[in-house]
Amino acid sequence: MNIRLDNLTVNFDDRFQLDEINWQLDDSQHWVITGANGAGKSALAAILAGAGESVAGSITGLPAKVGLVSFEAQAELIERERKKDDADIMDVIAEGTPVHEILHEGSRNPALIQQLVSMFKLEPLLERAFRKLSTGESRKVMLIRALASEPELLVLDEPFDGLDAHTLEMLQQYLHGLVETVPMVLVLNRFDEFPDFITHIAYVDQARLQHQIDCNDQQAYNDLYQLLHLKTTDLQVPAADPDTAIPKLDPTQPLVQLNKINITYDGQRIIDSLDWTIQPNQHWQLSGPNGSGKTGLLSLITGDHPQCYVNDIFVFGFQRGNGESIWQIKQFIGYVSTALQWEYKVGTGLRNVIISGFYDSIGLYTKATDRQKKIADEWLALLGMTDRADTPFNKLSYGDQRLLLIARAMVKHPPLLILDEPCLGLDDMNRQLVLALIEKICAGSETSVLYVNHHAEDKINGIDNYLTLEKRESNNH
Amino acid sequence: MSNNYFNTLPLREQLEQLGKCRFMSIEEFSDGVEALKGKKMVVIGCGAQGLAQGMNLRDSGCDVSYALREAAIAEKRQSWKNATENGFVVGTYEELIPTADVVLNLTPDKQHTPVVNAVMPLMKEGACLSYSHGFNIVEEGMKIREDLTVIMVAPKCPGSEVRNEYVRGFGVPTLIAVHEDNDPKGEGLALAKAYAAGTGGHKAGVLMSSFIAEVKSDLMGEQTILCGMLQTGSLLCFDKMVEEGIDPGYASKLIQYGWETVTEALKYGGVTNMLDRLSNPAKIKAFDLSEELKQIMRPLYNKHQDDIIDGTFSRTMMEDWANDDKNLLGWRAETAETAFEKTPAGDVEISEQEYFDNGILMVAMVKAGVELAFETMTAAGIIADSAYYESLHETPLIANTIARKKLYEMNATISDTAEYGCYLYNHACLPLLADFMKDIKTDVIGKGLELDDTGVDNARLIEVNAALRAHPVEAIGSVLRGHMADMKKIV
Numbered sequence: 001m002n003i004r005l006d007n008l009t010v011n012f013d014d015r016f017q018l019d020e021i022n023w024q025l026d027d028s029q030h031w032v033i034t035g036a037n038g039a040g041k042s043a044l045a046a047i048l049a050g051a052g053e054s055v056a057g058s059i060t061g062l063p064a065k066v067g068l069v070s071f072e073a074q075a076e077l078i079e080r081e082r083k084k085d086d087a088d089i090m091d092v093i094a095e096g097t098p099v100h101e102i103l104h105e106g107s108r109n110p111a112l113i114q115q116l117v118s119m120f121k122l123e124p125l126l127e128r129a130f131r132k133l134s135t136g137e138s139r140k141v142m143l144i145r146a147l148a149s150e151p152e153l154l155v156l157d158e159p160f161d162g163l164d165a166h167t168l169e170m171l172q173q174y175l176h177g178l179v180e181t182v183p184m185v186l187v188l189n190r191f192d193e194f195p196d197f198i199t200h201i202a203y204v205d206q207a208r209l210q211h212q213i214d215c216n217d218q219q220a221y222n223d224l225y226q227l228l229h230l231k232t233t234d235l236q237v238p239a240a241d242p243d244t245a246i247p248k249l250d251p252t253q254p255l256v257q258l259n260k261i262n263i264t265y266d267g268q269r270i271i272d273s274l275d276w277t278i279q280p281n282q283h284w285q286l287s288g289p290n291g292s293g294k295t296g297l298l299s300l301i302t303g304d305h306p307q308c309y310v311n312d313i314f315v316f317g318f319q320r321g322n323g324e325s326i327w328q329i330k331q332f333i334g335y336v337s338t339a340l341q342w343e344y345k346v347g348t349g350l351r352n353v354i355i356s357g358f359y360d361s362i363g364l365y366t367k368a369t370d371r372q373k374k375i376a377d378e379w380l381a382l383l384g385m386t387d388r389a390d391t392p393f394n395k396l397s398y399g400d401q402r403l404l405l406i407a408r409a410m411v412k413h414p415p416l417l418i419l420d421e422p423c424l425g426l427d428d429m430n431r432q433l434v435l436a437l438i439e440k441i442c443a444g445s446e447t448s449v450l451y452v453n454h455h456a457e458d459k460i461n462g463i464d465n466y467l468t469l470e471k472r473e474s475n476n477h
Numbered sequence: 478m479s480n481n482y483f484n485t486l487p488l489r490e491q492l493e494q495l496g497k498c499r500f501m502s503i504e505e506f507s508d509g510v511e512a513l514k515g516k517k518m519v520v521i522g523c524g525a526q527g528l529a530q531g532m533n534l535r536d537s538g539c540d541v542s543y544a545l546r547e548a549a550i551a552e553k554r555q556s557w558k559n560a561t562e563n564g565f566v567v568g569t570y571e572e573l574i575p576t577a578d579v580v581l582n583l584t585p586d587k588q589h590t591p592v593v594n595a596v597m598p599l600m601k602e603g604a605c606l607s608y609s610h611g612f613n614i615v616e617e618g619m620k621i622r623e624d625l626t627v628i629m630v631a632p633k634c635p636g637s638e639v640r641n642e643y644v645r646g647f648g649v650p651t652l653i654a655v656h657e658d659n660d661p662k663g664e665g666l667a668l669a670k671a672y673a674a675g676t677g678g679h680k681a682g683v684l685m686s687s688f689i690a691e692v693k694s695d696l697m698g699e700q701t702i703l704c705g706m707l708q709t710g711s712l713l714c715f716d717k718m719v720e721e722g723i724d725p726g727y728a729s730k731l732i733q734y735g736w737e738t739v740t741e742a743l744k745y746g747g748v749t750n751m752l753d754r755l756s757n758p759a760k761i762k763a764f765d766l767s768e769e770l771k772q773i774m775r776p777l778y779n780k781h782q783d784d785i786i787d788g789t790f791s792r793t794m795m796e797d798w799a800n801d802d803k804n805l806l807g808w809r810a811e812t813a814e815t816a817f818e819k820t821p822a823g824d825v826e827i828s829e830q831e832y833f834d835n836g837i838l839m840v841a842m843v844k845a846g847v848e849l850a851f852e853t854m855t856a857a858g859i860i861a862d863s864a865y866y867e868s869l870h871e872t873p874l875i876a877n878t879i880a881r882k883k884l885y886e887m888n889a890t891i892s893d894t895a896e897y898g899c900y901l902y903n904h905a906c907l908p909l910l911a912d913f914m915k916d917i918k919t920d921v922i923g924k925g926l927e928l929d930d931t932g933v934d935n936a937r938l939i940e941v942n943a944a945l946r947a948h949p950v951e952a953i954g955s956v957l958r959g960h961m962a963d964m965k966k967i968v
Contacts, residue, residue: 083881265562304644306532306563322513325538327646343645361646365680 001183002026003048003154007057009030010047015395018043020057021209023202029195031067031185034224035204037399037427038284043071044204045157045187067151069103069142069159070187071398071425075342077102078138081131096129099141125291132265135338135421136162136290143171154178157187161424162338164454176379189427236435237440238378241371242412244358246331249316252414255332255416255448256301263296263305269472270296276467280415283442283449283462288469297469298418300412301333315432316415330360334409334447338418341398341405347389350404351376357408379407383433384423399425406434414447420452435460480618481788483689494689495858497654501955505670506679506758510537510670512664516578517882519544521570523556525636526609527583530676532563533643542566544573544580544596551944562967570922574599579668581607587798587893589613597622603661605668610695611688612894614656616791623668628669629688632678633866634874639676648677650866652684686863694859696785698850698867700898701778703875704891706846707736708884708899709813709906713914714838714922715817723923725816726823731923732830733883735839736876744873747954748844749945754833755840757933759926764941766841766921773848773913777905778853781898787858794897805893808900813885831925838922847872851950861953869950870957 005023012018013196018040025031033041046052047059049068081096099122103113117123118139130138134281139162146154160168172195179197188194194201203211213220249255250446256278263271270293288294299305301315303326313320316332334357344362346353352364353374359366368376380386383403393401402425409417419438423431441447442462451463483491513534518541520531525932527543535541543560547569550557560567574580574596584592590613593606600606605626613619615628621627632639634649642649648891651673655665666685673683711732718728742751752760784790797804814819833840847869878887888896920926 303536308564309535310564323538323540325510326536328538356646359646363645364648365647 001061001063003059003061003063003153003211005047005057005059008047008059009056010043010052010056011055012043012046012052016054018039018047018052018207018209021047023209023212025183025185028185029199030179030195031200031202032194032198033185033202033204034189034191035186035210035427037189037403037425037430038397039204040158040207041187042072042203042397044202044209045155045185046070046072048153048155048185061393063152065149065151065153066148067149067154068157069139069146070157072157074138074142077142078131078342081129096131097397098127099130099133100126102130102141103144103148106145107150109148109150112150112251113144113148116148119174119400120167120289122145128266134291134295136164136167139163140167140290149226151182154182154184155187156184158189158425159186160188160193161201162290162421162454166289168454181423186471187424189431191428200329213316225231235436235440236382237410237444238375238382240446241358241369241375243369243371244412246412246415249280249332249415251280253317254314255316257314258300259314261297261300261311261313263300263307265294271469272472278416278450281445281448282465283460284451284465284467285460285463285471286450286452286467287454289471292469292471294469295337295420298335298337298420298450298452302335302418312326312450327360332415333360334412334414335420336402336405336409336418336422339420341401344401344405345394347392347394350380350385350393351389352398353404354379354407354411355392357411363452375411379411383407399427399430402426403430403434406437410437410441415447417447418450418452421454422451482615482618483693483786484788485618491689492858494687495693496695496860497687497690498860498863500862501679501683501685501687503679506683508667508671508674510534510539510671510675512537512667512760513579513675516540517542517576518579519573519577520581520583521545521596522582522584522588524583526565526632526639527556527581527636528559529636529640529643529883530581530583530632531560531565531854532640533677534672534675536643536751537677539675539869540728542568542573544568544570544577546570563915570595570599573600577601577604579583579605579607579672581672583609586610586612588619589730590619593619593621596647597625600625605665606659607669608670608688610892611654611656611692612696612791614688615692616788617795621656621659623659624661625659626662626665626668627656628665628672629654629656629691630669630672630676630678631691631804632676633871639928642681643677646680648681650682650684651676651678652686652866654686654688656688665929674836684862684866690859690863693785693857694854694863694867696894696898697782697854697857698864698871699860699891699895700785700790700902701781701853702843702846702850702868704887704895704899705902705906706842707872707875707879708887709903709910710839710846711736711817711879711884712815712903712907713910714836714842715815715820717914717917718919719816721919721923723919724820724823724825725820727825727827729817729820730822730825730827731836732817732839734880735836736843737873737880738829739836739840739843740873740876741845742833743843743869745958747869747958748847748948748950749951751840752844752945754830755837756834756926756928756931757809757938758928758931759834759837761933762921762926762939763837763841763844764945766838767845767848769913770834770841770910772846773909774845774849774906775853777848777902777909780905782853782857782901790792790898790901791894793901794894797897798893805897805900808903809885809888812888815884818883818885834925835923837920837925838917841921843872848950855949861949862957865950865953865957869954 003025005021008021010018033044035041049066086230107113199215201213202209254277258276260269286294300308309321315329318324346363355368355372356364385433392468406422422434439461442449518539520527522541523543531541543565545556603624608629609631611629632649639649653669653673674681694787715728715732719725739751742754850868851864855861
């Protein structure tokens with residue numbers, strides 16, 4: 001394999017354009033593509049899998065079989081499954097394609113699929129509809145699909161995000177085993193995740209391939225690290241909006257009290273008889289492997305999970321199921337998660353996305369006040385997006401969307417801020433920014449933070465309560 | 478045999494009921510779900526629509542449970558699974574109906590008579606029975622116990638959208654009505670409004686209508702422009718293209734996705750915008766074709782509307798129901814055998830604009846169908862707002878089902894009443910347009926005009942543009958789309 005990009009300019013649906021790329025990759029190399037959010041990392045990787053429309057220059061030597069894993073590819077598959085859902089025209093609830101079919105789509109090697117399924121411990125999910133998987137679980141399916149296709153080139157865009165520690169280690173080992181046979185290109189945001197077999201780094205900035213660094217060149221490597229690093233000392237969190245004040249809560253009552261909670265899917269119990277109390281001003285970290293029920297547990301609190309009506313749940317002064325509406329609950333919560341990001345498919349401008357946090361809506365259906373607009377603008381300035389206030393949200397890169405949704409969750413200074421793996425898809429610089437923001441909020445007195453994360457190194461100062469969920473074996477009632 | 482309720486009314490009242498339709502302002506919903514607080518709501522039917530509405534109402538603070546037939550519970554059927562997995566109380570009719578303050582009948586039309594007959598004796602004194610379609614009351618003449626309040630709340634979108642829009646913090650346009658013969662306590666409107674607010678509908682716009690206006694306009698729309706015209710048009714256009722030597726794969730794709738593409742333009746900017754997507758010569762061509770089509774098809778539209786108004790349509794259909802759907806199922810099977818249905822869409826790239834350029838006849842058919850349906854409905858006394866929703870507004874929704882699974886699936890998945898109406902329309906319209914189709918060539922379907930010179934006569938273009946914009950469906954359309962846009966996109 002010898003891929004050659006000469007002065008290549010590639011257009012992506014008129015949304016984005018990568019300019020004048022000069023790049024050569026051969027069999028003996030393993031690359032990392034890195035850079036800031038929105039710089040064009042994913043786009044550069046996707047070119048290798050044939051995406052985009054070449055408008056100038058040339059690209060030669062692309063192998064026929066490229067295994068690609070990315071959020072975009074995952075989202076596309078989810079969208080495909082969603083389109084297949086005939087629920088609206090058939091008036092029946094459709095389940096969608098089961099995992100085993102999804103896995104066999106691109107591979108002629110059932111033995112390899114079986115081996116990978118077993119490594120990723122996916123056996124219990126083979127019959128489940130792909131659409132019904134958790135974020136981490138569907139990521140694993142994408143990885144197995146790519147690996148099982150026996151590719152000549154493996155392109156993995158943020159492959160480690162959203163994986164629990166065990167799976168992460170297993171995957172890294174597996175990739176090590178491929179070093180001699182399959183050239184790899186990884187898009188990674190985090191320096192500490194670069195595997196040691198990486199030979200070269202491509203640094204992307206402003207839609208151009210700015211630097212190419214040989215990993216043996218220590219000086220160049222250090223310079224790049226500095227370039228990506230942001231000092232986040234003097235950080236001001238924009239104020240809340242006094243006109244949309246959240247009702248005062250009784251400070252002697254817990255924010256959340258869950259008593260003997262159960263969550264069951266298809267007769268399988270995911271959460272079994274769990275007690276959990278969150279007091280005002282307590283900060284919590286929630287962890288556990290993929291599929292251990294973290295997201296389900298959180299959605300019981302937010303009211304998004306229908307089984308919140310069959311559990312003993314007390315939130316913000318309401319015993320659930322007594323005539324309260326979900327909007328009365330949601331007003332106390334700021335929330336960000338990967339699932340929310342998938343749901344948040346709107347073409348409205350960035351300022352409005354932040355303002356929608358005041359109303360807990362996806363999109364904005366209420367006229368914003370001048371003060372709300374001003375607060376939103378302060379957030380945009382903090383994120384360095386002032387010049388894009390009216391850019392449609394769905395034209396942003398994945399990481400920039402994530403940043404916006406974090407601001408949306410924080411904008412009303414909620415009594416409870418739920419951050420479900422907030423740093424997924426963020427580059428080093430923005431990760432530092434978000435972590436610093438969370439620490440600021442923890443240090444204040446108005447918000448309790450509930451933080452979900454796999455990465456042990458993303459420790460947050462101020463969080464001192466921990467809940468760890470274990471994955472339950474199937475059919476364990 | 479049942480008694481047609483509409484036919485029992487004096488003319489004065491028939492006209493009054495047909496003319497009911499008012500776009501409500503959001504201030505009228507400031508009490509939210511208050512009228513339903515402390516009341517027990519029991520849903521019958523747990524398909525996508527039943528489940529979505531129940532979940533929304535519960536999330537708005539209402540007390541919702543599901544009554545299913547004993548067999549559905551014992552055999553753990555899909556409806557039972559839908560309800561229990563989502564944490565609802567499920568019970569038999571006998572267990573739940575006697576406790577209900579409001580019973581929501583969300584079963585298909587065809588089941589209404591047996592369902593209502595089973596439920597009514599179990600309902601408590603003074604409770605409320607709610608429908609999402611008025612066929613049972615208006616066409617089948619179902620008599621409801623005098624002490625019961627009867628209302629209708631009909632979200633104008635499929636179940637999945639009813640749920641998704643609510644979760645986003647919005648809703649879908651909804652039609653409400655009170656059956657005036659059954660409003661003993663005068664609380665029907667308050668209950669219907671609270672129910673609409675509980676599903677989020679008030680945020681997207683609510684039309685206050687009557688059972689009669691809903692049924693007579695809904696039937697007319699679905700059997701003519703919505704399903705009938707698209708079905709007939711698909712078959713005629715496909716056969717013509719193949720006859721003229723166009724690649725069948727291309728023809729199949731142009732039609733399957735063409736309706737969706739051209740009606741998307743209709744949805745955003747009415748008939749005017751749909752035709753504005755064409756070049757000037759193509760626009761004039763489409764206009765002329767549609768004028769011709771309207772002239773040929775007008776008697777057919779009149780007949781459909783007349784049969785709907787006087788009850789002939791529903792009587793014929795119910796006779797077929799009683800005869801195990803012989804006519805309908807036979808025709809459904811025939812549809813599956815048509816050349817269009819059996820030719821898969823080819824693997825060719827068709828750009829968005831090309832669907833317009835090469836589908837001039839399809840654009841003309843949509844225009845003719847929308848305008849005729851609208852004109853016929855309003856001539857029959859249905860108010861313009863209703864006529865707009867039941868013709869132009871819903872055409873893109875049906876076009877979308879064709880894009881997914883072509884005609885056979887469209888017919889299998891739309892309501893029984895719509896499919897039966899489509900069957901009647903198609904049978905009459907195919908021969909009606911036979912002569913017209915003889916003169917059709919690929920310049921208006923399949924290849925486009927392919928002109929070197931796209932010049933047109935100024936006077937003629939001005940005439941066509943003025944005629945397009947002056948049609949009454951455009952006037953009411955721009956008002957109603959304006960309401961919707963205000964609500965949906967304040968942003």
